[in-house]
Amino acid sequence: MIIVIGLDSDPTVQHFVQRTRDTGIKVRTINLRELVLHGAWWIPHLPNEPVRLYINREEVVLNPEDSYYCRLINLGDALSGDQAKLWTALMYGLHGWLTQIPGTVVNRPGHHAHNAYKAFHSVWLARYGLRFPPTIYTTDVDVLHRFVAAGPTVSKAISGERVNTAVTLKSDLDRYDPDSGPISLQRQIFGDDLRVHVVGDTLFPERISSSEVDYRTADAVTFEDVVELPPNLRQTIVKATKDMGLIFCGWDFKIDAQGQYWCLEANPMPGYDSYDRRKGGLITQSLVQVLTSN
Amino acid sequence: MPQNHAPSKSDRIVIVCDDYDDLASHLVRTGRTLGVVVEQYLPIEAAAMFEVIVSEEGGLVSPDVPILIRPMSQLPPGLSEPSNISQSDDAFRFRESLAHLNSVYYLVKSTVINRPSLARHLAEFSGNVLPRDDTLVDGAEVPREFSFHGSIERFREWFPQANKGNDSLDIQRNEPLYGAFDYMMGTTYYLTADRPISGTVRLKSLVGKHFNIVIVVGASAWSLAETGDMSTMARQLSIALVSVFNLSFAAVYWSVDEEREALQLTKISPSPSLSECGPHADAVILELLTVLTERKL
Numbered sequence: 001m002i003i004v005i006g007l008d009s010d011p012t013v014q015h016f017v018q019r020t021r022d023t024g025i026k027v028r029t030i031n032l033r034e035l036v037l038h039g040a041w042w043i044p045h046l047p048n049e050p051v052r053l054y055i056n057r058e059e060v061v062l063n064p065e066d067s068y069y070c071r072l073i074n075l076g077d078a079l080s081g082d083q084a085k086l087w088t089a090l091m092y093g094l095h096g097w098l099t100q101i102p103g104t105v106v107n108r109p110g111h112h113a114h115n116a117y118k119a120f121h122s123v124w125l126a127r128y129g130l131r132f133p134p135t136i137y138t139t140d141v142d143v144l145h146r147f148v149a150a151g152p153t154v155s156k157a158i159s160g161e162r163v164n165t166a167v168t169l170k171s172d173l174d175r176y177d178p179d180s181g182p183i184s185l186q187r188q189i190f191g192d193d194l195r196v197h198v199v200g201d202t203l204f205p206e207r208i209s210s211s212e213v214d215y216r217t218a219d220a221v222t223f224e225d226v227v228e229l230p231p232n233l234r235q236t237i238v239k240a241t242k243d244m245g246l247i248f249c250g251w252d253f254k255i256d257a258q259g260q261y262w263c264l265e266a267n268p269m270p271g272y273d274s275y276d277r278r279k280g281g282l283i284t285q286s287l288v289q290v291l292t293s294n
Numbered sequence: 295m296p297q298n299h300a301p302s303k304s305d306r307i308v309i310v311c312d313d314y315d316d317l318a319s320h321l322v323r324t325g326r327t328l329g330v331v332v333e334q335y336l337p338i339e340a341a342a343m344f345e346v347i348v349s350e351e352g353g354l355v356s357p358d359v360p361i362l363i364r365p366m367s368q369l370p371p372g373l374s375e376p377s378n379i380s381q382s383d384d385a386f387r388f389r390e391s392l393a394h395l396n397s398v399y400y401l402v403k404s405t406v407i408n409r410p411s412l413a414r415h416l417a418e419f420s421g422n423v424l425p426r427d428d429t430l431v432d433g434a435e436v437p438r439e440f441s442f443h444g445s446i447e448r449f450r451e452w453f454p455q456a457n458k459g460n461d462s463l464d465i466q467r468n469e470p471l472y473g474a475f476d477y478m479m480g481t482t483y484y485l486t487a488d489r490p491i492s493g494t495v496r497l498k499s500l501v502g503k504h505f506n507i508v509i510v511v512g513a514s515a516w517s518l519a520e521t522g523d524m525s526t527m528a529r530q531l532s533i534a535l536v537s538v539f540n541l542s543f544a545a546v547y548w549s550v551d552e553e554r555e556a557l558q559l560t561k562i563s564p565s566p567s568l569s570e571c572g573p574h575a576d577a578v579i580l581e582l583l584t585v586l587t588e589r590k591l
Contacts, residue, residue, distance in 0.1 A: 040444030054444065082478060086443065089477045089494045093441025119346045119397035123353035131350075137394055138345040159393030161386065181387045182341055182394045 001026040002291045003062060005094070006071035007033055013071055015273035019284035020069075025292060030060065033075065036086050043093030047100035051093075064101040067291040071269060072098070072109050104247070104291055107269045112244040115268050116160035118184065122265070128240045129232075130263040133254075135186040139178040144185060148173060152188035154213055165214040188213065189254040189262045194226065196251040197272055198241045199286040205229055206275055207255070223278055233261055244268065247290055250275075304360050304404060306331045307586045310340040310395065311364035316568040317579075318364055324579045328591050332583075337366060341391035344398045353401040360405040360586040361398075362543075365565040405586055408564050411540035437549070437558050438499040445492045471500045473560070501551035501558040508532035508546045509571050511581040516574035524550060528557055535562065542585060545570045 002020060006013035008031045020027050030053065035041065040054040051062040062068075072094060076087025099110035114121045122132040136147050137158055147153060148170055155172075157163035168185055176183065193208040193215050205226035210218035241249040250270030254262040276283040307325065311318040311334060318334055325332035335343065347354045399406050472485040477494040484503070485491060506519035506528050515529040532546035545566035549558040563570070571578045584591050 041441065042444075043441040045439035045441070085477045086494055089441055089443060089496070092496065096439075096441075114396075114400070117393050117396040117400065119348055119353055119394070120400040121397075122348050123401060126350075126352065132348065134350075135348040136345070137348075137397070139342045140345060143345065158390045158397075161389060178342065181338060181391045182344075183390075 001028055002067050002069055002288065003028045003030065004069045005030040005032065005098075006069075007031065007073055007075070009033070010071055010073065012271045012273045015276065016069055016284060016287070019276065019281045020288050022281070023285065023288055025288055028060070030055070030062075032073070032090065036075075036083070036090055041090065041093065043097055045093065045096040047097065047102065051097055063103070064097075065103045067104045068098065069106045069287065069291060070094075070098060070109070071107055104293075106248045106287055106291060108245065108247075112246070112268055115265060118156070118158055118265065122263070125240060125263060125266060128236050130236060130240075131260065132263050133187045133189050135184060137182050137184045139182050141173065141176065141178060144173050144176065144183070145170065147185050152190070153185050154188045156184050156186055158182065158184045164217050167213050189256055191254050191256040194251075194253040194255055194261070195275060196229070196237060196253070197270060197275060197283050198237055198246075198249045198251065199283065200247060200290050201238055202286050203229065203234055203238070204275070204279060204283050204286070206278065225279070230261070237266075240266065248272075248287060304587055305329065306333070307360050307362065307583070308340065308343075309334050309362045309364060310337055311362075312336070312366060315364050317566070317571070317575075318362070320568055320575065320579050321362070321582060324576075325583055328583065330583055330587055330591070337395060338388065338391045341394045341398075344394070344402075346394070346397055346401060353397070355398050355402040358402055358404050360407075360588075361402060362407050362582065362586060363399060363565075405588065407543045407582065407586065408541045437560055438497075440497045441495075442491050442497060443494045471503065472497050473500050498560055499558070500549040500560065501554070501556045502549055504550040504552065505560075506548045506550050506557075507570060507572075508548065509566055509574060509578050510536045510541075510544050510546060511578055512542050512585050514581050516571070516577060518572045518574070519550070524552060524555060524557070531557065531559075535559065539564075543582065 002025060004013060004017055004020075004027055006029075008014075008029075013029075017027050017029055035053060035055055038056065042052040044051065047064050050064065053060040053062065072091060074087055074091045076084040076091065079087065095109045098105055098108060114124055119135070119137050122135065126132055135156075136143060138144065148168060153168045154165050155168045156165050167188065193210075195206050195208060197204040207224040207226050208215050209222040209224070210220065212218035215221050237249075237251050241247075244266070246268055248270065250267035250272060252264040252267070254264060256262065272283055307321075307330060309315075309318045309321060309332060313336070315334075322332045322334055343357070345356050347356075396410060399410050473482060474485055474491065474495040474497050475482050477496070479493075483489060485497070491497070504519075506517060506525065508518070508528050509516045510532050513533060515533050517525040517529050519525050519528070528546075528548050528550075532544075532548075535546060536542070536544045539562065541562070541564050543564070543566065545563040546559070547561040547563070549560050550556070551558075566578075568575055580591060
């Protein structure tokens with residue numbers, strides 16, 4: 001059995017649960033929202049004891065050796081008062097336990113949270129030989145203008161916030177107020193996008209073509225299964241995923257006209273459902289294989 | 295880490311802190327008397343000051359100055375409620391600034407107290423370092439720790455089988471002693487038969503009701519308890535522990551059983567306050583300045 005810990009409204013959780021049940025594997029879901037609103041918990045912080053949860057007058061025992069697919073999203077960040085405190089308490093306990101238990105945990109919390117700090121994230125991954133587009137993070141208007149003048153530029157988020165990538169022109173900078181805080185500008189790489197989901201040693205690459213700088217905003221998008229990736233790239237991202245302590249990771253690349261691969265980021269808790277649908281559920285199948293192999 | 299952090303001697307130090315940080319203010323005053331420029335910035339101000347360039351050569355931070363990171367308990371104007379934080383443009387700007395600062399802390403070559411570390415990400419949550427049995431040093435006992443939400447009576451009703459052969463729900467009647475932190479009230483207390491577990495709490499086992507706090511700066515440590523063998527042991531263990539977590543400034547809390555000569559780690563706080571430093575505040579501040587400037591002051 002696989003235990004899923006997450007929010008009932010999370011489409012990625014919904015997809016994983018449905019696809020896994022389709023394969024005949026038993027799934028037990030723990031809805032964090034229900035637990036906070038109507039449940040109770042007893043969570044040891046050392047990894048050799050079970051967690052006891054009470055939800056709807058039912059006891060659920062989580063054993064350290066079990067297999068977990070989790071997406072711990074702290075709704076307390078968006079709440080106030082007692083509700084926020086409850087979420088904080090639950091997240092503290094689950095985070096501490098899931099980080100350490102010997103069982104298999106997909107999206108294990110605590111591992112390499114640097115995706116939320118994009119500058120450090122790219123420098124850390126670049127040590128594997130991955131090529132990243134030049135990027136600046138500053139409030140200095142002169143520096144920003146010089147960067148834009150030097151070549152095509154896009155703006156991106158500095159944190160892990162979901163922000164669409166946008167082309168940035170000199171006229172955009174004229175409206176920039178340094179008091180609004182630092183911004184991130186990156187040299188634009190022209191070409192197709194490549195998304196690669198890594199599950200253990202297995203890769204699921206997909207090439208994406210669109211007319212927009214950010215394919216997630218495009219009306220017309222073409223998706224193509226990629227049969228082969230350069231062997232050194234395959235080895236590199238499998239190793240980097242493992243070194244980050246992850247079983248599952250979603251890598252984003254651009255492929256330029258010369259066929260060079262430019263890494264954009266590695267997502268440690270990928271929302272992979274739309275990619276999996278196009279692949280007929282193969283990514284979930286692979287996750288299930290990993291989670292049931294012990 | 296992708297880069298070598300080679301600290302350089304500096305007469306300028308940056309503290310990223312709240313307006314009302316007593317330790318930071320003390321550091322500024324002491325620095326002034328010793329000819330060290332100590333600049334205090336709110337997180338948003340500090341984020342605006344630092345620039346990071348990422349190129350094939352790696353990450354370059356300017357200005358490259360020593361940084362003391364302090365805890366953030368005060369939010370910027372207009373962001374006093376968590377609900378506002380998640381919804382407004384100001385909140386987005388705030389989160390972007392904090393993310394930028396985190397990259398600065400990792401990448402700047404000068405000394406950073408306490409520089410974030412990937413190892414600590416595994417053990418840290420909500421500002422305190424969780425003791426992990428595989429990261430502790432010899433001589434330090436590991437506390438049992440639990441998170442609880444509910445009431446003990448309802449738990450017994452819900453889980454009758456838990457009372458058979460599992461005394462974890464009866465901890466207030468058994469050794470060892472347990473201390474509880476109440477999330478809702480923000481208070482701590484000892485579990486007793488008269489005051490059983492209830493509400494939303496975090497519990498930690500204690501070896502006794504005596505405590506010792508040890509302040510560590512680099513390889514120096516000051517004990518707030520009386521001197522003696524137990525105190526010396528607590529200082530030595532604290533220095534070793536702080537090093538394990540890649541910290542260079544911390545308050546290490548010990549529960550002490552003097553009869554048994556036992557020390558149990560209860561908490562490592564990576565951002566001690568001035569009051570936590572007690573009578574050693576001046577010495578702690580001087581050592582912080584020494585570590586940050588790489589100069590004998």
